[in-house]
Amino acid sequence: MKVLLVNGSPHEHGCTYTALAEAAKSLNAAGIHTDIFWIGAKPIAGCIGCGGCYRSGTGRCVFGGDKVTEFIDLIDDYDGFIFGSPVHYAAAGGAMTCFMDRVFYSAGSKLRSKPGAAVVSARRGGTTAALDQLQKYFYITGMPIPTSQYWPSVHGNTPEEVAQDLEGLQTMRLLGANMAWLLKCIEAGKAAGIEPPVREKKINTNFVR
Numbered sequence: 001m002k003v004l005l006v007n008g009s010p011h012e013h014g015c016t017y018t019a020l021a022e023a024a025k026s027l028n029a030a031g032i033h034t035d036i037f038w039i040g041a042k043p044i045a046g047c048i049g050c051g052g053c054y055r056s057g058t059g060r061c062v063f064g065g066d067k068v069t070e071f072i073d074l075i076d077d078y079d080g081f082i083f084g085s086p087v088h089y090a091a092a093g094g095a096m097t098c099f100m101d102r103v104f105y106s107a108g109s110k111l112r113s114k115p116g117a118a119v120v121s122a123r124r125g126g127t128t129a130a131l132d133q134l135q136k137y138f139y140i141t142g143m144p145i146p147t148s149q150y151w152p153s154v155h156g157n158t159p160e161e162v163a164q165d166l167e168g169l170q171t172m173r174l175l176g177a178n179m180a181w182l183l184k185c186i187e188a189g190k191a192a193g194i195e196p197p198v199r200e201k202k203i204n205t206n207f208v209r
Contacts (some may be wrong), residue, residue: 002033004078008085008096010041015121016084018159026176046098053106061106072107080115090126108141113196116143119152127153148175
C-alpha cells in the first residue's frame with residue numbers, strides 16, 4: 001500500500017515538510033510506502049468553475065501542464081493521502097488552496113473512498129481554522145478521515161523549532177499510525193468482499209423555489 005503526502009508549502013524542506021516526514025515515519029514502520037509530492041514555489045492558477053473537466057470526461061483540469069495535473073495523474077497509484085499546508089492568515093496557503101480547489105473539483109471521484117488527512121504548520125495560531133478549511137475537501141468527496149490525539153498541527157518558525165514541538169510531532173506520528181491502521185482495515189474489508197457504499201444520484205438544491 002502507498003500513501004502520498006502533499007507538501008503545500010513554497011519551502012520544499014521547511015516546517016510543513018518536517019510535519020509530513022514525521023507522519024511518514026509511522027506509515028513506513030507499518031509497512032506502508034510513502035512519497036512526498038511538493039507543489040512547488042511557482043504560482044498555481046485557481047479554479048474558475050468553467051466545467052471543462054466535466055465536459056471533457058477525462059477528470060483532469062483543462063489548465064494542464066502544472067502541479068495539479070501532475071498530481072491527478074498519480075492518484076490511482078496511491079491508497080491514501082495526507083495534505084500539508086503552512087498557515088497563512090489563519091487559512092491554508094494561497095497556492096495550496098488553488099491546488100486543492102482544482103484537484104477536488106476536477107478529480108474528486110478518483111479520491112472518493114480513499115483515506116485523506118490534513119496537517120498544518122504555524123508559527124503560533126490559526127491552525128484549527130486552516131484544518132477546518134482543508135478537511136472540508138475530504139467531507140464533500142467522501143474520503144474517510146483518520147484522526148490523531150489532537151488537532152494535527154505543529155508549531156515553529158523553522159524546522160529546528162518544529163523539532164522542539166514534541167507534542168506536535170507525536171501527533172503527526174499517531175496520525176500516520178492511524179492512517180496505516182485504516183488502510184489495512186479497508187484492505188481486509190475488500191478481501192472479505194466488503195465494498196464501499198453505493199452512492200445515490202446526487203440531488204442538487206439551491207433553496208430557491
